[in-house]
Amino acid sequence: MPRGERPLDAAGGPLAEFAGGLRELRQKAGNPTYRVLAQRAHYSIATLSAAAAGRHLPTRSVALAYVRACAGDEEQWARTWHETATRLAAAEPRPPSASNASDESGGSGESGEDTARPPYAGLASFQPADADCFFGRERFVSDLADRLRHGRLLALFGASGSGKSSILRAGLLPLLADAVVFTPGWHPLEECAIQLSARARDTPGRLLAELSADPVNLHRAVRQFLADRPENDAELVLVIDQFEEVFTLCTDPAERTAFIAALVRAAQAPNSRCRVVIAVRADFYAHCTRHPDLVEALHDAQIPVGPMTTAELRRAIVQPALRAGLTVEGALLAHLTAEAKGQPGVLPLLSHALLETWHRRRGNALTLAGFQAAGSIEGALAQTAEALYTQLNRHQQQLARQIFLRLTALGEGTEDTKRRLTRAELDETDDTALILERAARARLLTLDDNRVEIAHEALIRCWPRLTSWLTEDRDRLRTHRRLTEATDIWESFNHDPGALYRGVRLATARELPRTDLTRRERDFLDASTAAEVTEATLVRRRLQRVRQLAALLVLLLLAAGAAFEYAVHVQHAVTRQRNVILAQRVADQAAALHQDNPSLAAQLSLAAYRLAPDDITRDGLLSATATPLGGNTSGLSTVALGADGHTLVTSEFDGTVRLWDITHPHHPAVLSTFTAHAAGSAVIALSPDGTTLASGSSDSTVRIWDIGDPRHPVPYGPTLRGHTQAVFSVAFSPDGKTVASGSYDHTVRLWDVTDPHHPAHLATLTGHTLNVKPVAFSPDGRTLASGSDDRTVRLWNIADPRHPTPLATLTGHKDFVDTLAFSPDGRTLASGSDDRTVRLWNIADPRHPALAGILTGYADVVADVAFSRDGRTLATGSYDRTVRVWNVADLRHPTQLAMLTGDTSATQSVAFTTDGTRVISGSADHTAQIWETTVAAATARACALTRRTITRAEWRHYLPGTGYPAPALPLAGEPPTEVLRWRLGPAARNSRPGPESGNETPQGTRA
Structure with a gap:
């Protein structure tokens, strides 16, 4: 009998409340054992039981896994976890400041403020004064300084947030004897003149005029500035941070070109006493290549700035704390390095999270609990995003909403994720450029060459405003995303009319607000609408011409019987052509309606086939009458049918295997469900007699199952081991005594399962x-x-x-x-x-x-x-x-x-x-689907799917110019060929029932 849980302390405060809530949730879920919870949550029994013990606050991921295993509301419990963490942090005493370390009360001075110098810079870049707290990039800075000794111009390229500014200001500058650092701003020549004049104690106006007149004057000004120093001992290093401002802020192409030329010539002049270092965001590399002199100078001068290694991250986290007399909890260090490793723009976010953790330190220790109470990286990111949004005007806020929605990929049974897009997907406006620029500076977006993406998926989860946008109308967002994809395809096909929207897709897309669409999407919808109008006009003209031709042929009938016969032939040909065009369009519309309105889709597909029976309408009818087998929790990897023809087995990517009874194929029933492999991704095969099942998995194993009673499958014998990598497929021999398995370890293994309780390895095929x-x-x-x-x-x-x-x-x-x-x-x-x-x-x-x-x-x-x-x-x-x-x-x-x-x-x-x-x-x-492969069976299935006969209004909408059918539904025992007989001209003439009272006059034969 399992041991009961230790009672919680009634005065345990927030921890006891949180643990009590978890225990109550488990009780509502039927009080499953912790072994069952561990299988569902993929955490150990000890970890899950400790989460509800009330001794400490579990991590957010463990808490949500516990809730998920008990079928609780994850969103609500995420809020509860943050509230509990905040309460615990507020209950802890504030650490003493550096100037009041001996205060026995544990406070930080009379004001209660923490006056100690923070060891982390937060979202701001490190400055020269922060050099003693700048760690992790020592090797990079050393290599940079060595490159600068051998080269006169260097360029650092890296993503926004990769630490370029900190490397230059806190890493390189303290190593230089004489340097001038600045950002270009709106007028880079003026900024350069101001900085150099301040060093030379001269007026900037004269130097600006000289630089504007001739870019070579920068080289001359540096030589003049160093004229009173020994030739070989003194050089000036110009450090230009955020060099991309030359392209984003400077609107004068002439000034931009002159500034770049001045820097290149100052560095490359034969008697130069100037060295130049620039830091450029990676997405502006193409802008640099538009200036030939800069391209030539960068040939051997490019230095990429990538993410920190694990060792560098550890130094960047631990060393500033050690210098401040602090320690970093091991769990916090492991969590931070795992989350930040390999992320190109995460360094400012990491620094900001550490700064907030420092404010919540416990004694002299930075703890994981303090980090989580600060909201971790996600919380800081959400606050930054909200600050950016509130600074925009109303039009820019609407545009920002559209941009962030486009940057999010909607999950299908999974969490939403970030989506990379090209700038071509966005309208090129000043407001768009401003939002992207500000978002990149705020570390919310990463701009890389011609692509844009969210810097961290935590923004999707933790920015409440973005979450509310994503939950407002997900169907509309999916429609918009499909429209964007269709627009991309249309443009890739050089605006081919065949790629335009028609029918239901066009009607659905036109319901999207025009203000949410980009120029290219509006052009696509306008072209689709124009094409639909043109096609409708063409159909009407053809109908009009057919009627005119029929009238003319009636007159000619009086003159000659041969002319009448010819006219009838032409009439039938035109009608067939009209029917083919209309039927194929209706088949497309039925396919679009299949998911939402299967009854209407089945009737339309049957009408289309009877109007013009060809390959397209036949495939449409067969597709519209498929029977789905839903309820699966993951994508299906294998389907297999038992020897009795009634038992279907499906396996899923998460390792789940389901057995179905398909005695009645259109009313399948689940017999049993079990997990073949906990590691996920099961592939299966059935023995010839259908009583034994073999399964293989990405965990490199094969298992044999007894499914003689499909309602109670049980495993046979031991798990078959031997493969060293994932098993992709399994198969039974015709006599059922041998199983073959194919694996990613490049081998095939044969197993003897004559006695499934004692399977044995036979051979390995290489x-x-x-x-x-x-x-x-x-x-x-x-x-x-x-x-x-x-x-x-x-x-x-x-x-x-x-x-x-x-x-x-x-x-x-x-x-x-x-x-x-x-x-x-x-x-x-x-x-x-x-x-x-x-x-x-x-x-x-x-x-x-x-x-x-x-x-x-x-x-x-x-x-x-x-x-x-x-x-x-x-x-x-x-x-x-x-x-x-x-x-x-x-x-x-x-x-x-x-x-x-x-x-x-x-x-x-x-x-x-x-x-x-x-x-x-x-x-x-x-899903699994059961498809009919014959028209007769599909016709019967279409009748069975009919829940409401198509109305006259619907008929006129989808099948204009053809007679409305008798509203017949299939009766018990009635042959499928005698139901739903629609009067559709020659295609149904021989099987058309007689006119019924109140029906419209048949028009299919007259069209």
Whole structure:
């Protein structure tokens, strides 16, 4: 019996309240054991139990993991955690100041203010006076000084917040005998003249006039300034910080060019006594290349400033504290280095967080609790963001909202993340440039060359204003994001009209506020609207011409029977052409409605097919009648169908395996769910009799499961170990006694599972030079095929599985091989690849395989292939979100039977039902789909999906110019071919029911 938790101290204060809340949350969740909570939260039992013990405040991540495991409100508990941390910090005594260290009361003077000098600079850059507190860049500064001794002009390039200013001011300047440091500002020549004149005790007006007249005068002025000093002992170093202001603030191109020329000539003159160091933000590198003399000077003078290493970060954190007589708690140091490592713009944020932690120090120690009470890096970042926003005017605030929303990628079942965009996505206005510049200075954004991104994703989580923007209308944000992507595609296709919006997509996009759109997005919508109007006008004109032609033909009928016959032929041709155009447009509109209104989408797709039965409308009908299997918690990696044809097994990327009853394919039911591998990403295979399941995982292991009772699956025997990297695929031999596994360790392993309670390793197959991905047994069990990232397929003789031998190597794929499948007769092998093709191999003689055919037309990776039981049909799934069905009876001339669309993310796996009439697919969008492959079955399914007959108004909107159908719904036992008979001209003439009272006059045959 588990031991109960220690009672909490009633007077324990904030800690006891917080721990009591966690315990109450656990009790409401059904009081799961800590072992169960550990499996859900991915933290140890000791860590989670300590979180609710009330002895100390757990970290934010541990607390939220505990809440998540108990199905609590994470947002509410995040606020509770911060409130508790703040209360604990307020309850701690303030540390004594440096001048009152002996104050026994623990205060900091009569005023209560902390008068000790902070050891950290906060968001501001380090200055020369802070040199004694500047650590971590010693090696970089030493190398910089050495480079300066051998070169007369150096340029530091780095992202905003990488520490360039601090390196120059607190690192390099104290090492220089004579230096002038300044920022260019609005008038760089004037600023240069002012700084040099102050050193020379001269008036800046005269020097400014000389610099404006001839840039060489800067070189002369420096020589004059040093004229009274020995020639070889004295030089002046000009340090220009934030050199990008030459491009952002200086609006006079002539002054900009003159200033750059003056610096270059002062450094490169034969008798120069001047050295120049500039610090430039990395995103302004292209601006520098527009000045040829500067480009030549920078040829061997560029010094990149990157993120600090772990050792440098430790020195930057610990050494200032040590000099101030403080210590840094080990947990705080580990947390800070882990969070800041590799972040290009995090140094000012780190310094600011440390400064706030110093204000909350405990005695002479900087603690993790104080850091968390200060809001950590996230809290400081949120305060900075709010300060920036409040300083903008109303129009700029609206523009800032649009920019930050564009910089956020909406999560689908995950947290929102930052999104990098190019400046071309934003309107080039003065306000846009100002916001980007201020945000970069405030360390909120990182500007790199032509790209913009949020400096830290903590801004998305912790800036309340941005959070409220993101939660106002996420559907509208998704619509806007899709519009942006469509605009990019349209521009990449040189404004091709075929890439424009139409129908429902256009109507939805037009509902977005115009003020939220950029110029290019407005141009895209305007072009889409114009194209729709043009197409509608064209359809109306065609209808008008057809009517005029019909009237003329009636007159000609009186003159000659031949003319009448010709007129009827023309009429039918035009009607067919009109029907094809209209039907294909309706099919597109039905696809767009499938997710939100399946009933209307099914009726429209059926109407489109009956109006013009061709490949496009057929695929639309098949796609609109798919049955989704939802409820999955992650993307699907594998789908497999049991031997009974009723049990479906799906595996997910998070390691979850689900067993479904699909006896009634359109009413699937979950039989059981279990976690095959806690480490995540499970791949599965079923034994031929369907009672045993093998699973492989990224944890490098294979497990065998008893699913004879699909409602209570249990594991067999020990876990199979031997692979050293992730297992990508598993497969059963036809007799069910052997399992093959392919792994990223470049090998295939064979396992004896004759007794699944005592599985044993048989052999290891080597030969592939890169990751082994798919493995597949031939139907006779004597041949094994394996595919690899080395772009080959290998065939192995495994008649004796303990002594496998290679048979042949199949080459031809131009990228990774991702999937393999044998035909039921064992004479054909299908292989799918990252090169966007499926290759069909004749392996009647496995020692001499030959390429028989290639399937093309995919827009992305082919992830899975599967044969039907008669071997005449092949199904494929691709990352281009399609399932394609092929007739492969003639391998040299395969034909596509259907292309099924509807998956909203990459299609990962496909399988045929036992009768071959349906295809099952699994997708990264967390769903499996059951697809009909015949028009008759899809028609019946469309009738079953009909919940409300399409109205006259809807019919006129989607199918103008055609007769409204009789509002018939399928009746019990009624054949599908006799329901929903719409009067749509020649396509339905032979099966059209007679007119009903109150219906409109049929117009399809008259159009």
